Amino acid sequence: xTRGRLWKLAIYLxxxxxxxxxxxxVSHVVVSSFAKRWFGKPLPPAFTTDWFSxxxxxFELGQVLFITVFIALAVVFIALAxxxxxxxxxxxxxxxxxxxxxxxxxxxLLIPQMTYGIPLATTLYRFGIGxxxxxxxxxxxxxxxxxxxxxxxxxxxxxxxxxxWSASMLGASRFQIFRRILLPLMVPGLLTAGLLVxxxxxxxxxxxxxxxxxxxxxxxxxxxxxxxxxxxxxVYSIDAMAVIYMCVVLSVLLIALRFVxxxxxxxxxDRS
Amino acid sequence: xxxxxxxxxSELDWVAVLCLAPSLLYVFAMFIYPFMYGVYISLQPLKxxxxxxxxxxxxxxxxxxxxTIKTTFLLALPTTVVVVLVSLFLAYGxxxxxxxxxxxxxxxxxxxxxxxxxxSEGILGFYGTNGWLNQMLLGAGIIHEPLELTHNFTGVILSxxxxxxxxxxxxxxxxxxxxxxSLESSARMLGAGPWTIFRRVMLPLIAPGLIIAxxxxxxxxxxxxxxxxxxxxxxxxxxxxxxxxxxxxFEQYDMSYASAIAVIMGLCQLAALIVIVAVRRRxxxxxxxxxxxx
Numbered sequence: 001x002t003r004g005r006l007w008k009l010a011i012y013l014x015x016x017x018x019x020x021x022x023x024x025x026v027s028h029v030v031v032s033s034f035a036k037r038w039f040g041k042p043l044p045p046a047f048t049t050d051w052f053s054x055x056x057x058x059f060e061l062g063q064v065l066f067i068t069v070f071i072a073l074a075v076v077f078i079a080l081a082x083x084x085x086x087x088x089x090x091x092x093x094x095x096x097x098x099x100x101x102x103x104x105x106x107x108x109l110l111i112p113q114m115t116y117g118i119p120l121a122t123t124l125y126r127f128g129i130g131x132x133x134x135x136x137x138x139x140x141x142x143x144x145x146x147x148x149x150x151x152x153x154x155x156x157x158x159x160x161x162x163x164x165w166s167a168s169m170l171g172a173s174r175f176q177i178f179r180r181i182l183l184p185l186m187v188p189g190l191l192t193a194g195l196l197v198x199x200x201x202x203x204x205x206x207x208x209x210x211x212x213x214x215x216x217x218x219x220x221x222x223x224x225x226x227x228x229x230x231x232x233x234x235v236y237s238i239d240a241m242a243v244i245y246m247c248v249v250l251s252v253l254l255i256a257l258r259f260v261x262x263x264x265x266x267x268x269x270d271r272s
Numbered sequence: 273x274x275x276x277x278x279x280x281x282s283e284l285d286w287v288a289v290l291c292l293a294p295s296l297l298y299v300f301a302m303f304i305y306p307f308m309y310g311v312y313i314s315l316q317p318l319k320x321x322x323x324x325x326x327x328x329x330x331x332x333x334x335x336x337x338x339x340t341i342k343t344t345f346l347l348a349l350p351t352t353v354v355v356v357l358v359s360l361f362l363a364y365g366x367x368x369x370x371x372x373x374x375x376x377x378x379x380x381x382x383x384x385x386x387x388x389x390x391x392s393e394g395i396l397g398f399y400g401t402n403g404w405l406n407q408m409l410l411g412a413g414i415i416h417e418p419l420e421l422t423h424n425f426t427g428v429i430l431s432x433x434x435x436x437x438x439x440x441x442x443x444x445x446x447x448x449x450x451x452x453x454s455l456e457s458s459a460r461m462l463g464a465g466p467w468t469i470f471r472r473v474m475l476p477l478i479a480p481g482l483i484i485a486x487x488x489x490x491x492x493x494x495x496x497x498x499x500x501x502x503x504x505x506x507x508x509x510x511x512x513x514x515x516x517x518x519x520x521x522f523e524q525y526d527m528s529y530a531s532a533i534a535v536i537m538g539l540c541q542l543a544a545l546i547v548i549v550a551v552r553r554r555x556x557x558x559x560x561x562x563x564x565x566x
Contacts, residue, residue, distance in 0.1 A: 011362055082295045107303065146299070262442060
């Protein structure tokens with residue numbers, strides 16, 4: 001029994017260490033964003049909220065936030081619109097090419113974004129849409145459409161097909177089945193998929209970065225450029241921007257976690 | 273109704289094709305086509321129709337470029353091994369649930385959702401020479417000089433760990449807690465100790481998931497880009513292959529060479545995947561899942 005106890009203790013100690021470490025990392029950014037000046041002391045001697053207004057005007061955060069929200073909503077809408085019918089067919093029908101199709105949808109999630117992002121950026125710049133807001137939306141959608149498909153699929157599988165058969169026996173047309181049966185029953189699925197796509201789009205860096213031009217930087221890309229330019233702006237103002245970014249992500253995440261289990265936020269490893 | 277009944281082995285009709293078309297079109301136009309295009313222009317270094325492997329020869333004969341493969345490998349492999357082993361240890365210990373599990377898993381989702389840029393900015397502060405960690409260690413008298421934890425290899429590995437550990441842990445937790453608990457209790461009834469249960473019963477069942485998790489974490493780490501720039505030395509010590517590709521594309525504007533590097537990066541990842549899948553093939557294991565928690 002004591003061995004079991006030690007084992008549990010070790011697990012808790014490691015998790016505690018990791019969480020403290022994470023809290024340290026996050027709160028260092030938060031404290032720094034409120035510091036007037038901070039160097040080599042446990043806490044800054046004086047606090048201020050000036051860096052937030054400084055960041056807001058100097059980094060044009062109003063515009064960046066607007067673009068981020070616009071891109072995120074567009075991606076969610078298109079991903080759901082394209083993913084919904086595909087997930088329906090993949091859940092309901094069986095055909096020879098189905099495993100191949102599933103693999104095809106899985107590839108953009110499996111292959112790192114940096115690997116296919118560079119050829120994708122090359123292609124989009126060649127067609128003149130690189131560096132624009134539509135370019136960013138098109139690129140970010142590449143992993144988000146499959147993500148929406150894979151989240152929606154199990155939700156369709158849970159809806160009994162008998163409902164559709166009964167409805168069509170009673171004379172409902174295809175559109176009526178979609179409108180009156182599938183859509184209402186799929187609301188939880190659409191909500192889950194929408195929220196997860198939203199979180200992933202807001203925090204997506206690689207693709208948004210490769211496609212971003214002057215006026216199409218999302219919040220996280222703008223944050224990267226300012227950290228990268230290190231020294232040009234006071235670090236406190238960059239941390240203020242990071243805190244604003246964190247608040248955006250956390251607010252979506254808090255809503256998402258009401259509907260989604262944490263283990264659902266990562267790949268589900270299958271038995272196959 | 274033209275087709276009201278759709279049984280298990282139904283064929284593809286026009287509705288199915290119509291429903292699948294938009295997403296398939298998207299994947300082909302935005303994923304397959306750019307990939308092919310990338311391979312194509314990487315083989316055409318000069319404008320015109322001359323096919324040439326000049327870019328590939330250039331990459332493999334330039335030590336400055338070639339070493340990026342080694343650098344990336346040295347960053348990705350140790351990180352992956354540590355991440356997978358720690359995740360296995362924790363997820364195995366938590367397979368029957370522990371106190372505060374939901375809270376802990378929720379906190380672990382945080383680094384995944386916040387993304388690598390925010391984490392790297394935080395690590396720069398927290399682990400920096402004037403950060404809290406160094407202040408604490410100096411204050412406690414454990415060290416006399418601040419530790420150099422950022423702008424080097426350690427910084428990049430720290431960031432990769434913070435990003436990939438929660439991801440791998442949550443994957444394995446979902447997988448391991450899905451294993452039928454009655455197998456374990458049967459083994460215990462037959463007199464097996466905890467180590468024997470792990471070694472002879474559970475590990476063979478966990479192995480397939482473990483190998484996939486390993487593959488995913490390795491491939492993700494191999495493409496490391498932003499943390500290698502923010503927490504490493506992008507011009508020297510931690511110049512990974514994705515930085516090399518990015519520099520060719522957006523600093524030298526040599527899309528042909530950049531595509532060649534991207535292709536080489538993809539091939540390295542593919543090679544790693546093939547090795548991992550081959551290992552998995554050799555371990556033919558029947559899994560028994562589905563009765564457990566979740």
